[in-house]
Amino acid sequence: SAVISQKPSRDICQRGTSLTIQCQVDSQVTMMFWYRQQPGQSLTLIATANQGSEATYESGFVIDKFPISRPNLTFSTLTVSNMSPEDSSIYLCSVENGLAGSGGEQFFGPGTRLTVL
Amino acid sequence: LAKTTQPISMDSYEGQEVNITCSHNNIATNDYITWYQQFPSQGPRFIIQGYKTKVTNEVASLFIPADRKSSTLSLPRVSLSDTAVYYCLVGDGNRDDKIIFGKGTRLHILP
Numbered sequence: 001s002a003v004i005s006q007k008p009s010r011d012i013c014q015r016g017t018s019l020t021i022q023c024q025v026d027s028q029v030t031m032m033f034w035y036r037q038q039p040g041q042s043l044t045l046i047a048t049a050n051q052g053s054e055a056t057y058e059s060g061f062v063i064d065k066f067p068i069s070r071p072n073l074t075f076s077t078l079t080v081s082n083m084s085p086e087d088s089s090i091y092l093c094s095v096e097n098g099l100a101g102s103g104g105e106q107f108f109g110p111g112t113r114l115t116v117l
Numbered sequence: 118l119a120k121t122t123q124p125i126s127m128d129s130y131e132g133q134e135v136n137i138t139c140s141h142n143n144i145a146t147n148d149y150i151t152w153y154q155q156f157p158s159q160g161p162r163f164i165i166q167g168y169k170t171k172v173t174n175e176v177a178s179l180f181i182p183a184d185r186k187s188s189t190l191s192l193p194r195v196s197l198s199d200t201a202v203y204y205c206l207v208g209d210g211n212r213d214d215k216i217i218f219g220k221g222t223r224l225h226i227l228p
Contacts (some may be wrong), residue, residue: 033216035218041220043204043220044189045216045217108160108161108162110158111158111159111160
């Protein structure tokens with residue numbers, strides 16, 4: 001299994017500002033994923049981040065709003081830009097179990113709880 | 118388009134066996150079935166994964182019929198600490214296969 005940490009664990013931000021969330025993994029992984037989970041809702045995939053290439057964004061999410069960096073195989077950041085109260089959510093990063101036959105099993109970080117005032 | 122369908126919520130009592138069924142009528146040949154558990158303020162945690170028939174680990178059992186169009190997560194003798202949201206996912210783990218979380222089942226264990 002992979003151990004994933006996220007910083008910050010929570011934050012309260014003002015409208016119009018930006019917040020960068022860090023995700024650190026204890027092992028090298030090819031793919032990292034960023035999800036959003038709005039209050040009481042399921043997880044929605046924001047983007048997939050591969051080291052050395054541009055992130056791939058899902059429908060409804062754009063790079064200008066959620067820029068992602070992936071400087072190495074153990075680290076990624078997600079920035080929530082020009083925030084509004086609608087961005088209040090839990091943001092989670094995850095990585096795949098890289099073992100053959102794992103069927104896409106993912107390990108998740110503890111999440112970053114963001115509140116935008 | 119959600120790949121899976123689960124009951125929105127379930128209640129049970131401590132000590133009971135709980136079975137949560139998930140429908141995945143369009144499951145592909147290479148897809149695995151994976152269940153996650155999520156407690157409040159935590160990320161989802163892998164519970165069990167299977168391809169066909171029955172899989173059992175120290176936490177749960179997963180029953181998959183021959184047609185693989187559904188699966189049942191079985192939690193033996195639940196306790197209050199099993200109160201959580203349970204998600205059923207299908208996928209083959211390939212890079213082009215997006216992991217789509219459905220709405221999950223909110224399980225509430227009563228004393």
